[in-house]
Each structure stands twice: as structure tokens, then as C-alpha cells.
Amino acid sequence: MSCDLSRRGLLQGAGVAAWASAAMSGAPAQAQANSRGGVPRICLEISGGLSAAGLDEAGMRRIKQLGVNDVLMGGPPIPWEESALRALMDRLKAGGLTLGNLMISGFPNAIYGRPGRDEEIDKVRQSIRAAGRAGLPVVEYNFYAHRLVEGYYEETGRAGAGLTAFDYSRVKDLPPLPAEGVHALDEMWSNAAYFLKAVVPVAEEAGVRLALHPNDPPAPESRGSGQIMGTVEGWKRLVDIMPSPSNGITFDCGVTREMGQDPVEVCRYFGGRDCINHVHYRNVRVRVPYQKYTEVFLDEGEIDMFAVMRELVRQKYPRLVYPEHPRALDADRERPGFHPYYPGGGSYVGYAYNVGYARAMLQAALTLSGPQ
Numbered sequence: 001m002s003c004d005l006s007r008r009g010l011l012q013g014a015g016v017a018a019w020a021s022a023a024m025s026g027a028p029a030q031a032q033a034n035s036r037g038g039v040p041r042i043c044l045e046i047s048g049g050l051s052a053a054g055l056d057e058a059g060m061r062r063i064k065q066l067g068v069n070d071v072l073m074g075g076p077p078i079p080w081e082e083s084a085l086r087a088l089m090d091r092l093k094a095g096g097l098t099l100g101n102l103m104i105s106g107f108p109n110a111i112y113g114r115p116g117r118d119e120e121i122d123k124v125r126q127s128i129r130a131a132g133r134a135g136l137p138v139v140e141y142n143f144y145a146h147r148l149v150e151g152y153y154e155e156t157g158r159a160g161a162g163l164t165a166f167d168y169s170r171v172k173d174l175p176p177l178p179a180e181g182v183h184a185l186d187e188m189w190s191n192a193a194y195f196l197k198a199v200v201p202v203a204e205e206a207g208v209r210l211a212l213h214p215n216d217p218p219a220p221e222s223r224g225s226g227q228i229m230g231t232v233e234g235w236k237r238l239v240d241i242m243p244s245p246s247n248g249i250t251f252d253c254g255v256t257r258e259m260g261q262d263p264v265e266v267c268r269y270f271g272g273r274d275c276i277n278h279v280h281y282r283n284v285r286v287r288v289p290y291q292k293y294t295e296v297f298l299d300e301g302e303i304d305m306f307a308v309m310r311e312l313v314r315q316k317y318p319r320l321v322y323p324e325h326p327r328a329l330d331a332d333r334e335r336p337g338f339h340p341y342y343p344g345g346g347s348y349v350g351y352a353y354n355v356g357y358a359r360a361m362l363q364a365a366l367t368l369s370g371p372q
Contacts, residue, residue: 038316039366040279040309042323042358043070043100044351046092052351060095062348066355070320072101072140072278078120080104080127085134100320101138101211101278102131111143112183113191121195125202132206138277138319139203140211140250143192145183145225148217150174154328154344155294162328162344166258168219168291176224185226189237192228196242203246209319211277212238213250218259218290230290232261239275248277253308254325255280257301260289264307271315279312279321281305281358295344297327298357309361313369323358326350 044052044063051073052066053059063071071092076084089099104127107120131139151171157163176182183191203210214235215227228234235249251270253263270276283301286293298305312321326346332338338347 038318040312040317040321041070042068043072043320044068046071046073048074052348060097064096066352070100071097075102075104078106078123078127080130082130082133085130101140102136103140110195121198124199128202128208129206132208138209138211140278142213146180146222148219148222151217152343164295164342164344166217166293174223182224188226188228193241200242200244200247204244209246209248209277211248211250214252214255216255218255232266245274248275250278251276252280253303254282254284257284257286257303258293263303264311267311281321281323282325295325306361310365313365323354326354
């Protein structure tokens with residue numbers, strides 16, 4: 001599977017070095033519960049492609065200064081080892097942070113249905129068991145044949161701020177990549193079902209919830225290949241393959257709207273089935289569903305972000321809410337070495353805005369919901 005422009009493609013280079021450093025310096029950590037009290041928890045990424053900060057004392061302090069106590073990040077190469085996970089979690093705990101979600105990758109043969117997939121799936125199963133023993137509650141993953149990031153470009157927002165736009169017409173005729181090939185939708189579903197039937201029982205036994213992120217962009221095809229998570233019907237089909245809290249999704253209200261759907265209704269559907277295992281919280285303006293849209297500031301898109309947060313609070317959703325994809329602000333652009341992962345994307349100052357907005361929505365929703 002091709003490398004993409006966010007943590008969904010996992011850590012490279014510096015992130016792997018941070019993992020090694022953490023593993024050397026950490027001590028065993030106590031196992032944490034899979035949920036803590038039925039209240040959404042705002043989180044940020046640490047030490048990754050879209051991270052708010054690095055995995056060091058200063059980076060952890062920068063996250064804590066925003067009032068954030070929970071983090072997520074990309075994981076090491078598979079198979080994961082319990083000792084390394086515990087070391088990392090203990091290092092974060094020393095900085096006042098809790099690791100609530102780790103992204104797993106490294107199984108392209110399983111995605112494409114190629115020889116060697118059983119060996120990869122066994123490494124995923126080993127990793128899930130290690131996560132459970134270490135007390136990691138959620139493991140996130142992707143199942144793309146290809147992610148059509150080539151369709152992203154920058155638009156100019158208010159006062160010159162950067163926005164991220166997508167236009168399928170720019171990229172719909174791109175040819176398949178030789179390393180990936182072309183994979184029909186039915187083939188991708190067959191591969192996904194094979195994968196889930198092998199890993200979900202292990203996740204259940206380990207007390208781990210799996211979260212599959214939707215196809216983003218949710219274009220009809222991606223370099224000729226089908227996208228199993230490119231429609232809400234696809235999301236429903238995914239969780240019905242192996243009905244279990246361990247077989248869940250990352251509910252992304254931005255992607256939901258990109259597909260022309262009502263995020264509150266979709267959130268209610270999946271929350272009612274206890275299969276929202278992670279949340280991405282962002283806003284968009286859509287011109288053509290699935291094909292043409294712009295990611296904007298949280299306060300200026302088509303989504304009623306307060307209604308989304310109220311629904312999560314109503315459900316007593318207890319896991320992480322990630323206000324991701326910060327917009328590009330001058331205060332970030334002027335920093336030396338600023339290199340956004342997305343055209344029109346931002347960094348720490350943009351995250352500070354996102355966190356403040358999300359925390360305000362959460363506080364207001366909790367106030368209206370009454371005593372917890």
C-alpha cells in the first residue's frame with residue numbers, strides 16, 4: 001500500500017527513532033481500562049506526520065499546556081512487542097499523558113490478497129495480543145488499495161489562511177501504480193473479510209478495539225481500485241462482517257459530510273451499535289459529494305460540530321476525539337522548517353485553535369447533558 005500524507009501512512013524516520021528511544025528508557029506500566037467514565041476525551045497526535053509535538057519532555061509539555069491528556073501515534077513495525085509498548089506508555093505517563101490509540105500497518109499482502117498474507121496477519125495478531133497485555137485500548141488501521149492524495153491542493157481561506165481542497169476530476173484518470181495494481185471492489189471486500197475473521201477474535205480475547213478509518217478522500221475509485229470504506233453503506237457492511245465492539249470504525253464527521261451524509265445520524269447509527277472506536281473531528285464545505293470539497297476551520301463548514309459533540313456525549317462515548325487537520329496559519333508558516341503534510345495544512349498553532357474549539361464544544365455539551 002502506498003505511503004500517504006498523514007499518520008494513516010504511519011511513522012517514518014524520526015518516529016521510528018522516537019520509538020526506539022522510548023523503548024530503551026521506559027519501565028513496565030500498569031494496564032489501563034478500555035474506557036474511563038463515558039466522557040469523550042480530546043486527544044492529539046504525538047511524534048508523527050501530523051503531530052502537535054515530539055516525543056520528548058518539551059513536546060509532552062506542549063500538549064499538556066493545551067489541556068490535553070490523551071495522545072495517539074503511529075506504531076512500530078509489526079509484530080509489536082509488549083515490552084516496547086509498555087515502555088512507550090510508561091514514558092508518556094511520566095509526562096502526564098495516556099496513549100489511547102496506536103496505528104498499525106505493514107500488511108500489504110493481506111490488503112491485496114497476495115501470497116504472504118497469512119504471515120502478515122499472524123504478525124498483526126501477535127501485535128494485538130501485545131497491545132492487550134500492555135493495556136492499549138484501541139488499534140487503528142487502514143485498508144486502502146490506494147489513497148488518492150494526489151487530488152489534494154491548497155485553497156486560500158480567511159485572511160490568507162490555508163485550506164485543503166480535493167477535486168476528483170483532477171485525478172480520476174490517473175493510471176494504477178505497478179506496485180499496487182487494480183483491485184475490484186468485490187476483491188477488496190473478500191480480502192477485508194478474510195482479514196477480519198482472522199484478527200477480530202484475537203482482539204476480542206485481548207480486550208482491544210479495532211478502528212478502521214474510512215477511505216479519505218472517498219472518491220468513487222482510487223487509481224482504478226475499489227474503496228470498501230468509501231460509502232456509509234460500506235461502513236455498515238464492514239461492521240456486519242464480524243459484529244463485535246472489537247470490529248469498529250474511526251467515525252470521521254468530515255468524511256461523513258464529504259459523502260453527502262448527515263454526521264449526527266451516522267454517528268447515532270454506529271454509536272448505537274457500540275462500534276465507534278475512535279473519532280476524527282473536522283469540518284468541510286462540499287460542492288460535489290465524494291468528489292469536490294474543501295476542509296475548512298471547525299467554525300465555518302457545513303457540519304454542526306456542536307450537534308456532533310452532543311451526540312457523542314449523549315452516547316457516553318468514552319474514547320478519543322481527535323480534532324485533526326489544522327488549517328495553515330501564519331504563526332505556523334513563519335516557523336523555521338515548517339512542512340505541512342497536506343496542502344493548506346497547519347501545525348501546532350492550528351492544533352491549539354482546534355483543541356480550544358473542541359474543548360468548548362465538549363464543555364457545552366456536558367453542561368447541557370446534566371450530571372454524568
